[in-house]
Amino acid sequence: MEEEKKKQEFQVDENFEVEESNALKVLKAKGEDNVNPHESLIPQKRVGKLENFWYLHKWHIGIGIFILVLAGIVISQMILTKPADAYIMYTGPQPMIGNDYDNLEAAIVEAMGDYNGDGHRVISFTDNTFLTEAEIERRTQEAERIREYNPEYPVYTYDANANNAAYQRFMAEITSGSHMFCMLDPDLYRGLAEQKAFIPVSEIFDEIPEGAEEYGIRLGDTEFYKSNPKLKFIPADTMLAVRVTSTLDMKSSEKKEKQTEANKQLLRDIVEYTAPKED
Secondary structure, eight states, rough: OOHHHHHHHHHTTTTOOOOOOHHHHHHHHOOOTTOOTTTSSOOOOOOOHHHHHHHHHHHHHHHHHHHHHHHHHHHHHHSSSSOOOEEEEEESSSOOOTTTTHHHHHHHHOOOOOOOOOSOOOOOEEEEEEOHHHHHHHHHHHHHHHHOOTTOOOOOOOOHHHHHHHHHHHHHHHHHHHHHHHEEHHHHHHHHHHTTOOHHHHHTTTTTTTTSSOOEGGGGSHHHTOGGGGTTTSSSOOEEEBBBBTTTTTTTTTHHHHHHHHHHHHHHHHHTTTOOOOO
């Protein structure tokens, strides 16, 4: 009996309803009874496939675009850049500053021909400022001579590391570079001439020019130099010569031969240059 009495006491009527509190009635009246206070009020945007792809692969796409742009620039440069007719190297004590290069290029282009037949006259030029031991000694003595009457004049100094680096660049170009037409300090020229590094003048000219050495011609002796005042920044004793092709040059024999002939012709054109007659 007691167990049945307990069951009756804990039995819940299914139709029993809990009376709403006053707070709940107020929330219902405002329509806020089912609002989660921790839920974001910002509506969720559905992410599309394209946006998801960009999010996952944006770095790959960016790198790909950069490579395409770089390739386009390289290809356009290759198309727009005209091949050189002659390859010229200057190595000597005089640095080229300001408009020096432009003046030299203009003078050479005026004297030369269209050696590759593409309708343009173009040179490839590299310059290298280097002081030989003889030039360093000359400049040192000149500074000392001035100091005799002007004690405040500075003692001559030079950057030995930079000078050594310049010599290394010069030798690298001589042994494996493409610039065959040489404009050199006379001491550098004679050092290479002793090694037979140049094409003999007799193989370039039918008649050897007056004053020519076995392998080269002094720039100051040419009409090309004398009639171009803007070239006076280059020392008159600079030697002109065409070096033999390097065994380290990987170009084909045919290409080497064409390049050699073009640079030999440039030497002929400079030596045989005559100034235009004034009207």
